[in-house]
Amino acid sequence: MAMSRDEVFKKVESVLVDALGVDDDEVTEEATLTGDLGAESIDFLDIVFRLEKAFEIKIPRGELFPDDILNNPDFVENGRMTTAGLTQLKRSMPHANFSEFEKDPSVSRMPDLFTVKAIVDFVALKLNQSG
Amino acid sequence: MRWMWIDTFVAFEPGKRAMAVKNVSRSEDHLHDHFPGFPVMPASLMIEGMAQTAGVLVGEARRFREKVLLAKIRRARFDDYCTPGDRIRYEAFIEAIDEAAATTRGIVYKEDRPIGEVDLMFSHADNAATDLGLPGHNFVFTDQFMDLLTAFNVRTAD
Amino acid sequence: MKFELIDRIIELEPDTRIVATKSVSLAEEYLADHFPTFPILPGVLMLQAMVDAASWLTRVSTHFAHSLILLTEVRNVTYKSFVKPGQQMRLDVACRRLGEADGEFAGTGHCGPVEVVKGRFVLRHFNLADENPALASLDRRVIQAARARYGLLCNHHDEASADSAA
Numbered sequence: 075m076a077m078s079r080d081e082v083f084k085k086v087e088s089v090l091v092d093a094l095g096v097d098d099d100e101v102t103e104e105a106t107l108t109g110d111l112g113a114e115s116i117d118f119l120d121i122v123f124r125l126e127k128a129f130e131i132k133i134p135r136g137e138l139f140p141d142d143i144l145n146n147p148d149f150v151e152n153g154r155m156t157t158a159g160l161t162q163l164k165r166s167m168p169h170a171n172f173s174e175f176e177k178d179p180s181v182s183r184m185p186d187l188f189t190v191k192a193i194v195d196f197v198a199l200k201l202n203q204s205g
Numbered sequence: 206m207r208w209m210w211i212d213t214f215v216a217f218e219p220g221k222r223a224m225a226v227k228n229v230s231r232s233e234d235h236l237h238d239h240f241p242g243f244p245v246m247p248a249s250l251m252i253e254g255m256a257q258t259a260g261v262l263v264g265e266a267r268r269f270r271e272k273v274l275l276a277k278i279r280r281a282r283f284d285d286y287c288t289p290g291d292r293i294r295y296e297a298f299i300e301a302i303d304e305a306a307a308t309t310r311g312i313v314y315k316e317d318r319p320i321g322e323v324d325l326m327f328s329h330a331d332n333a334a335t336d337l338g339l340p341g342h343n344f345v346f347t348d349q350f351m352d353l354l355t356a357f358n359v360r361t362a363d
Numbered sequence: 364m365k366f367e368l369i370d371r372i373i374e375l376e377p378d379t380r381i382v383a384t385k386s387v388s389l390a391e392e393y394l395a396d397h398f399p400t401f402p403i404l405p406g407v408l409m410l411q412a413m414v415d416a417a418s419w420l421t422r423v424s425t426h427f428a429h430s431l432i433l434l435t436e437v438r439n440v441t442y443k444s445f446v447k448p449g450q451q452m453r454l455d456v457a458c459r460r461l462g463e464a465d466g467e468f469a470g471t472g473h474c475g476p477v478e479v480v481k482g483r484f485v486l487r488h489f490n491l492a493d494e495n496p497a498l499a500s501l502d503r504r505v506i507q508a509a510r511a512r513y514g515l516l517c518n519h520h521d522e523a524s525a526d527s528a529a
Contacts, residue, residue, distance in 0.1 A: 093279075095439035095469075095483050112481075114441045116276040116326055119306050135303065208396035208405065235366035240431060242504035243491065247366065248434035249411040256407065274442075275406045278482065281437040344398040 077201055082129075083194050089124045090190065093117055101190055108185040118188075125193070131200050138196055139188065140166045144181060155179040169196035209349055210254040211295065214261075217357040223262040224296045225353075227254050231289035246287040248321075251295075251313055252278060255323040259297035259309040261350055263327055266302055272330035272345045276306065283313070283321035291315055295323075305329055368412040369454070372419060372517045380457045381420040383516075385412045389448040404446040409480040410437065413470035416454045419516070421466055421488055422509055424458070429488040430505035435465065440482030450474045464489065 087101045094111050107113040113121070118139050126133055136142045140163065143149050149159025160179055164172055170192045175183060211225035229236075229246050236244035256275050264273045287293055294314040301308040306328045313321035330339055374382040387394075387404050394402035418432045446452050456470035465487045472480040491498035 093439070114277075114443060116306070116328060116441055117439075120277060120279060120308070120326060123301055123308050135305070208393040238366040240505045241508040243431065243501050245431065245433065247411065248437075249407040249414060252410070252437070253405065253407040276442055278406075278410070278437050278440040280439075283433075283435050286433055340401055342400070344401045347396070347399060349396065 077198075079194065079198055082198050082201070083190075085128050086125070086190065086194050086197060089121060089128055090193075093120045093124055103189070103191040103194070105190050106186050107188040107190075107193075111190075113188075121193075125197060129197055129201065131197070131204065133200070136166070138193070144184070150181055153181050155181065155184075167192070169193075169199055207349070209257075210250055211257050211353070214258075214353055214357065215294070216296075217262070217265075217354065220266045220299060220302075221262075222296070222298050223258055224294060225254070225258040227293045227295070229287050229289050229291045229293060236289065244289055246291070246293070248281070248283050248286075251283070251287070251293065251321065252281050252323055254293065255295045255297060255311045255313065256325060257350070258295040259299075259311060259325055260327060260345075261354065262297050262299060263302060263307040263309065264346055264350075265354065266299060266307075267304075267329070269343065269346045269351075270331070271304075272339065272343050273307070273327045274330050274345065275325060276328040277326040279308075279324040279326060281321065281323045285315055285318075285320040287315050287320075366411075367415065367512070368408060369415045369419065369516060372416075373453075375420060375423060375517070377420075377424040378458060378461055380455070381416050383412075383416040383419070383454045383456075384451055385454065386451045387446050387448050391448075394448065402448055404452070406440075406442050406480070409442070409446065409452070409472050410440055410482065410484070412452060412454050413456055413468070413472065413480070413482070414484060414486065416456045417458070417466070417468040417470065417484070417486055419513065420456060420458055420468075421461065421486060422513065424461055425488065427506050427510055428490075430490050430502035430509075432486050432488045434484060435487045436485035438483045440480065440484075442480055444474070444477055444479045446472075446474055446479055452479060459483075 087098055090101050091098050094113055094117055096111050105111055122133050122138055143163055149156055149162055155163060170187045175187055210227060212227050214223060214225045216224040239245055239247050260273050295311060297309050297311040299307060300310055306326060309325050311323045312319050313323060368385050369383045370386050372383045397405050414434050421432055452472045452474055454470060454472050456468050459467040459469055465485055467485050469483045471478055490502045492502050
């Protein structure tokens with residue numbers, strides 16, 4: 075059953091409003107979860123749980139928000155992603171836009187990758203995969 | 206005064222569901238400030254009652270290996286309030302659980318009538334990547350809580 | 364156990380916002396159980412401190428018209444860090460809406476620069492006499508106690524305004 079990107083966006087918007095207590099006009103495509111919408115680490119888990127329920131999909135840990143990469147010494151050096159780390163990150167987050175992040179791949183800037191658009195694209199991809 | 210907001214468990218299905226009871230008594234100190242002249246069980250302490258019910262359910266599901274700490278009140282809603290003489294029941298269900306966290310939903314009853322809902326998230330402090338200076342041992346599951354489960358033959362950490 | 368979570372009111376703008384503090388002392392009884400080897404302010408009491416602050420904002424904004432102010436809804440309260448004995452938590456609560464029957468609030472708690480809690484909630488305000496006129500005397504008792512307590516909480520606040528007026 076195909077869902078248009080617009081429909082996916084509306085549902086993701088609803089999930090973020092419920093999980094973060096923000097108003098729906100704050101949920102724009104470019105808004106970052108942590109910076110603009112005030113999400114904490116526990117909120118990321120709440121968002122994954124709600125997305126699974128809203129879209130009837132399974133999101134294994136680390137698939138939407140790859141936290142395991144940060145803990146790997148091969149991928150992070152002196153607070154910055156290594157080339158190998160960046161490659162791994164891109165592979166596990168095909169839904170994210172890395173053009174800004176690549177200019178300065180500091181770990182502290184990683185939360186900026188988690189935009190509303192990245193989540194909508196992730197869900198759209200997932201829904202296409204399951205047919 | 207003890208920080209114990211459930212009196213006993215009346216149901217315990219490991220990994221799934223638990224129900225605990227709390228009797229509201231006029232002799233409880235905190236009711237005399239909330240409010241002087243008309244004691245009402247504070248909703249925040251009913252949220253704690255649910256957190257204790259759900260917290261033990263979650264802890265037992267992972268054999269009390271980790272510290273289970275309340276990380277988020279996703280949502281709580283109360284349609285009525287409780288006063289001395291009322292028997293409150295907290296029914297908690299595990300919705301999701303893994304090594305980092307657990308999500309629970311719950312119904313609060315006044316006698317047999319549902320009067321509220323409390324949905325919570327707990328983090329498993331030994332596994333969530335935090336540096337909050339927590340002591341090494343499991344300070345959360347004291348004897349007070351473990352004693353409540355003796356009637357249910359539940360498994361504890363090896 | 365005293366169930367008053369605010370120690371002092373620092374600022375109050377009727378209908379708008381309140382700033383208050385709660386200090387945590389090792390003498391508080393519940394700390395013996397929460398937890399025996401690691402005493403920290405329970406999360407629901409961090410919420411209750413925000414609720415108390417919002418209640419005072421409601422009482423002053425409505426001129427102590429109601430006796431009972433009850434927490435009826437909570438949304439997205441997240442806990443980021445602990446408050447330990449010896450620390451002081453500063454509550455900042457903003458009123459998003461204050462109506463005839465209830466009010467919506469958004470609050471945060473800080474220990475120094477560290478945010479320890481944030482969330483939103485709804486408080487319902489009413490009088491017992493609304494449903495049962497015979498209980499009006501109970502309402503008066505509760506309101507009288509609230510006025511007396513408020514006097515204690517903002518004592519220094521009034522002194523400060525008196526000083527600045529002088």
